[in-house]
Amino acid sequence: MILIRGGRVYDPAGDTDHPAIRDVMVDGDTIVSVTAPDADPEAKRRVETEAARGVGAMIDARDTLVLPGFVNAHYHSYDTLVKGLIEDAPFDLWALQTQPAFYGRRSKAELRLRTLLGAIECLKGGITTVQDMCTLVPQDEETLDVIASAYAEVGIRVVFALALRDVGDLDIAPFLPDDLSDTVRRAVTGSPRDAAEDLAFAAAQIRRLPAGDLWHWGVAASGPQRASDTLLEGVAALSERYGMPIFTHVYETRAQAAKARRIYGRHDGSMIRHMAEVGVLGPRTTMAHGVCIAPDEIATIARAGATVAHNPLSNMKLKSGVAPIRALKAEGVNLAIGCDNCSCGDCQNMFQGLKMFCLLAGVADPGPTGVHAVHAIEAATRGGARALGLGKTIGAIEPGRKADLSLVRLDTMAFTPFNSAARQITFSETGSGVDTVLVGGRVVVRDGRLTTLDEAAIRAEIADMMPAFRRDFEDLRRTSVEAAPVLVAALRRLETIDVGLDRHLAKR
Ligand SMILES: [Zn+2]
Incomplete structure (x- = not known):
């Protein structure tokens, strides 16, 4: 089991500016409870015992937004x-x-x-x-x-x-x-x-x-x-x-x-x-x-x-x-x-x-x-x-749904001062504050780092492969350079064809 303790848990039906502080309990791949902090001391003790044996985890979510x-x-x-x-x-x-x-x-x-x-x-x-x-x-x-x-x-x-x-x-x-x-x-x-x-x-x-x-x-x-x-x-x-x-x-x-x-x-x-x-x-x-x-x-x-x-x-x-x-x-x-x-x-x-x-x-x-x-x-x-056909499975932090979650840090520039979780997630956060991510109850990102694979090794393998890849890409680019004048002329002509709407702005 995993207990995510004391984070501000985003609930669209609740306060979306200052979401309530909650504990989220995960069993296997599923969220089993979302409760007031320390509302279930028995469950907390169970997770502590399990965590000590290395089979569960306690995640301190204080000063984070759980999305x-x-x-x-x-x-x-x-x-x-x-x-x-x-x-x-x-x-x-x-x-x-x-x-x-x-x-x-x-x-x-x-x-x-x-x-x-x-x-x-x-x-x-x-x-x-x-x-x-x-x-x-x-x-x-x-x-x-x-x-x-x-x-x-x-x-x-x-x-x-x-x-x-x-x-x-x-x-x-x-x-x-x-x-x-x-x-x-x-x-x-x-x-x-x-x-x-x-x-x-x-x-x-x-x-x-x-x-x-x-x-x-x-x-x-x-x-x-x-x-x-x-x-x-x-x-x-x-x-x-x-x-x-x-x-x-x-x-x-x-x-x-x-x-x-x-x-x-x-x-x-x-x-x-x-x-x-x-x-x-x-x-x-x-x-x-x-x-x-x-x-x-x-x-x-x-x-x-x-x-x-x-x-x-x-x-x-x-x-x-x-x-x-x-x-x-x-x-x-x-x-x-x-x-x-x-x-x-x-x-x-x-x-x-x-x-x-x-x-x-x-x-x-x-x-x-x-x-x-x-x-x-x-x-x-x-x-x-x-x-995606998963409307009852994911997309919200509720008991019974899969534990697909992210914890975003609130002690960052994006959330200083902390006025609104929803607006600052949308307009201020860049992604750099994503600290912890769970998919199906498995912690896949912790402290901003991938836990499932060696990311540095993957980056090195990609770097080795890129010179050959870029040569192939340049071949394709040549075709596109050759085609560019006719395609651009066709796009200009298309602007004069009436399709009943215009989706471009500020043309003049
Ligand atoms: Zn597409």
């Missing part, structure tokens, strides 16, 4: 090594440098290290669960096993989904001129895949590596416009059969909205209504981004009970514009927050996500928006938990 572990509701582990290599690239140019297929087969060592790296960054910043929408190259069991065992090694909770797509074209392909060079044409058209084969592979893996402990499954289509109806119907069927959440990118960019207007004519160009028709819009669905969701689509999403996972950092870095968070919240859509790829936000840091969640809601309206710090924290905890 539910954050849920990173949209993330891709495959390009954590690209952190800091790309700048000033709009989405479609970025995509040319980051498609997993373009990198080809990677070594097992690289697969393991890149998975560990992203997970370690999450854990040290208080993120205890990630939704990894992952693409396997090659798509085989060996590749999946290396990734799954890296997750088990590091000790983070993961909701894993294979990102399926059978349409190879990049989103911007329909808006490019015909006279492309062969290299650029090959890159933007990609290669189509077989929907039945990929669905069968996903189903086989779900049976072979069943959910358990910290491993959970979801099912993903990379995007409705990147998938045939057969693939989307197959995704819906898998979700139904195994009760799994569905993840997909929706309306991340203006190009995707423009493509939707072309290909979903039957539904007045609405990707959302197309999703409803093929069965992938429901309470188990999480749409990443939603930047270009139209006002008349928001009510449909709310009625369906679906989630929008907001990714403010990647949307801004890839120049995708601002998602209508204020309007989505006003309609009652469940919201979550993702940190997305390390190639387009360059960090897995929920504190940046919380801050941007509130600040970006503000740019849509000069008056009060009703989007507050408590709502950002709600999206990063309960909202994310519900999105």
Whole structure:
């Protein structure tokens, strides 16, 4: 058993400025009680005895804020090594440098290290669960096993989904001129895949590596416009059969909205209504981004009970514009927050996500928006938990839920003076105050250090690998440099196509 003593335990229904001081008792992987300090002297004695024998622990949480572990509701582990290599690239140019297929087969060592790296960054910043929408190259069991065992090694909770797509074209392909060079044409058209084969592979893996402990499954289509109806119907069927959440990118960019207007004519160009028709819009669905969701689509999403996972950092870095968070919240859509790829936000840091969640809601309206710090924290905890199909399992500090927690120090600049836990977590904390993290009752970070693996050794292994990795990256960058003028011209043309909304601000 673990007794976390005397911390300020964050409760959204309680005082979110000065949360009450509580003891949190953990048995195995589960929270068993949240009580006033020293309310249960018998339990305290039991933990003390156990701790003396080295089987339990007493964690002094005085002067810390105890938070539910954050849920990173949209993330891709495959390009954590690209952190800091790309700048000033709009989405479609970025995509040319980051498609997993373009990198080809990677070594097992690289697969393991890149998975560990992203997970370690999450854990040290208080993120205890990630939704990894992952693409396997090659798509085989060996590749999946290396990734799954890296997750088990590091000790983070993961909701894993294979990102399926059978349409190879990049989103911007329909808006490019015909006279492309062969290299650029090959890159933007990609290669189509077989929907039945990929669905069968996903189903086989779900049976072979069943959910358990910290491993959970979801099912993903990379995007409705990147998938045939057969693939989307197959995704819906898998979700139904195994009760799994569905993840997909929706309306991340203006190009995707423009493509939707072309290909979903039957539904007045609405990707959302197309999703409803093929069965992938429901309470188990999480749409990443939603930047270009139209006002008349928001009510449909709310009625369906679906989630929008907001990714403010990647949307801004890839120049995708601002998602209508204020309007989505006003309609009652469940919201979550993702940190997305390390190639387009360059960090897995929920504190940046919380801050941007509130600040970006503000740019849509000069008056009060009703989007507050408590709502950002709600999206990063309960909202994310519900999105990932773990709404009753994680996301809150209550008896019966899994002990996924973080302790954030209050004796820091971020909390001096200590006026409001919710607002200072959202607007002041950077992540450097995360002291202790538990996932499923296991202490994985203590005194700000990872306990499950030798982090310095992992950093050294990554440093050894990077010269070769960077050479491969430079090859990809050359294609993107060659493609840049046509892509940028296409983006300019797209600005003149009416898609019924504009998600960019302060243009003049
Ligand atoms: Zn994504």
